[in-house]
Amino acid sequence: MSMEQERIVNIENVGPSSSKKKRFGRIITLAVIAAIGAGVFLFFKFQESAETVSIKSYETAKVYAGELISTTEASGTVVLPAQVTIVSPEDGYTDELLTEEGAIITTEDILATLEVPDLEDELDTLTVSLKQAEIELESIITGYEYQIKTLNLSIERLAEDIKDAEEDVAAYKELAELKSSRETDYEDAVDVLEELLEEKEDYEISLEEAKVMMNIDIRKQEASISQIETNLEITKEDIEDSRIKSPIAGEVLSINEDLAIEGSVIEEADELFIVADRAQSYIDFDVYEQYADLLEIGGEMTVTIGSDTMKAEIVKIGKIASMDSDGLSAMITVRAKPITEETLTPGASAVASITLGVEENVLMIPRGAYLTTGSQKWVYKVEDGKAYKTQVTYGSIEGTTVEILSGLKAGDKIITSSYQSFIDEELVVLK
Template sequence: MAGIPSTAGQDIPLERAPRFRRRGLMIAAAAALLALLVWAALRAGGGQRVAAAESLRLATVSRGEFIADVSAQGRVVAAVSPTLYAPAVGTINLKVNAGDRVEQGQLLAELDSPEIQNQYAQEEANLAGLRASFQRERLEVETRRLQNQQAVDLAKVAEEGAERERKRAQEAYGMGVLPIMEVDRRADELINAQLRHRHAQEEVRLQGKSLDLQLRGRALELERQQLVVDNMRRRAEELRIVAPVNGVIGTLSVLQRAAVAANQALMTVVDLSALEVEIQVPETYADSLGLEMPAEVRLGSQTFPARLTAISPEVANNQVTGRVAFTGGKPPELRQNQRVSVRIVLDQRQDVLRLPRGPFIEAGGGRYVYVVRDGVAVRTPVTLGAISINQVEIVSGVEAGEQVVISGDQAFEGAETVSIRN
């Protein structure tokens, strides 16, 4: 019976591995073991993660001036752009076109209004009639005054004649020429003349008051009619529509020779010398905004001082509308509807702990930061204050001089400590 064949013929003797190759394998194994031990030591020491230093941005906590501000995009608008309206019903005759440059006082349009023009002519005729009536009334009053004064003078002359007659009668009685009865009669005539003189004077005084009131009434009627004529003249002059400011015709709301109604919009005049910036600010800053706050308008590489002049009380699309006016003169190259950047200073304080603004605010939710101590970033609770465009106020949690990771800590994923590898 044949035996089972052996596999001896399939075996091939190998040469013994060189000593240096075995040594290399041992070194590689030792290095891997060492890296494992280092990693284990870091985990045992609390370093849960390792981050490269070049992937982080560090900043030093400093103490100094803190400026709380907000940045917004704005659009240049005309601060003065009056709209002109038709003063009455009529037919419009335009003298300018949209886009024309105009000067203050320049004729822009004329309104043909027969109603206003006819009424003006009628009131002027009424004024002329009242003026003639007033002149006639004044002549009559002067005549009445003269007649009354004549009556007073005649009564005075009669009184003086009676006085002389009484004196002559007394002299004649003393000489025995006239009886006493004749002297008494002359005395009674003197008394009657004196009474007529006094009554004439009193009548002249009362009639003078009556004539004054009569003339004053006529004067008031004339004055009232004069006011009516002045008002109609003003309305007639308003039919000539002139430019209220130097500027440009913005829009024409009516066509040439169109019939317009009273108070209908005709056109707008844009004053290009009075430009402001309309901004949209997030409603989160609405409570911090205040009138007359300092601001800066950036136009290209230049900044111009300005101030906040208006804040809308309404919130639309989570935005608050405001107006910013230039304080140091309008930039010469500024034009309407131009887009600019605006920075509004909300607050300015001294001796404040601060850090440059960075993504760490959103990464930590403003509740903690990573402070670097001896190559290890340690998660540290902090309290943040005001946040500006470039800076963040630190209320508590860190001290001046400490280094904080302000960018690149998103990969830390909230670890308590992170080793920083150079």
């Protein structure tokens, strides 16, 4: 009995040999799997570390919200609307030049004098003709005055004779009625009276005619005098015009070189001077018609002429569009005037940046090489010592500013230098 119990106890404490082998195999398998996993992890860890690009030299900028000023570029030319070309009024000869290029003149200044012999001769002739016409007028008036005076005197004398003849007729009539005189004496007295009355009537008609003719002849002569005086004034004005003046105040831009040589032949309509008022200098620009609705009088622009840069404002916007030189785009003319006093050279070329509008609270970043190397859609956003490739949408590019429409927010930092060496990387490490 005791031997049987001991056997049972031994059986409980001892397992089958096959179970121990299985347990050991599982342990070995788990160890191998763990080793392989660790190896794979370390492989990819070291592989990633080996392939990640690091950069040391780069530039960054933060995205910020601000005011975006939209502009357009335009080219133009300096013009002087208040500019005149002074020409010779007559054929003549140079007498004296009294100014020089660059001189500031007024409308009263004499710039040069011309000698015009024909005008001088005409002035002398008209002066003599006027004197003769005035003497002739005096002669006409005097002649008619004496003629009228003589007629009046004759009429007065006839009136006295008529009075005597009327008395004779009355006396002979009374005597004839008394049979104290012949009838023929009375008839003769009546005939004498009638002749005197007819003669007086003739004188009165002559007097009336003389007065009418006097008035006509005086007016005719006065008209002749007036015509001579008019011609004389015109000639004097022409002579005065040979004393060359400018119709506007301003600066003498150019002078006909013949004016510097006394006696040089000057023909009518020859250009003598060009004078311009530089205070009224403008710049005319050609702007694409599509921007017409965005322009307004008083709008500002930045103008560059040569090495000079200045502010100007729009003073006139053209209403009629014309095609540009390539015939593809419609243009309008925009006239601008410098805000500050500037000395502009007529015909000088100008370039302007014209303000079209202002937008508030726009996301922006500075312009940089990343625009080109980022293919206009990628940036590298900086976070915790690394830069992550991020897709963005750009808006307007104005000068040195780029508008961000999507992909970034205010405060984000991006690399703004060239991406050329790492554009294919999703991640770069910053050192």
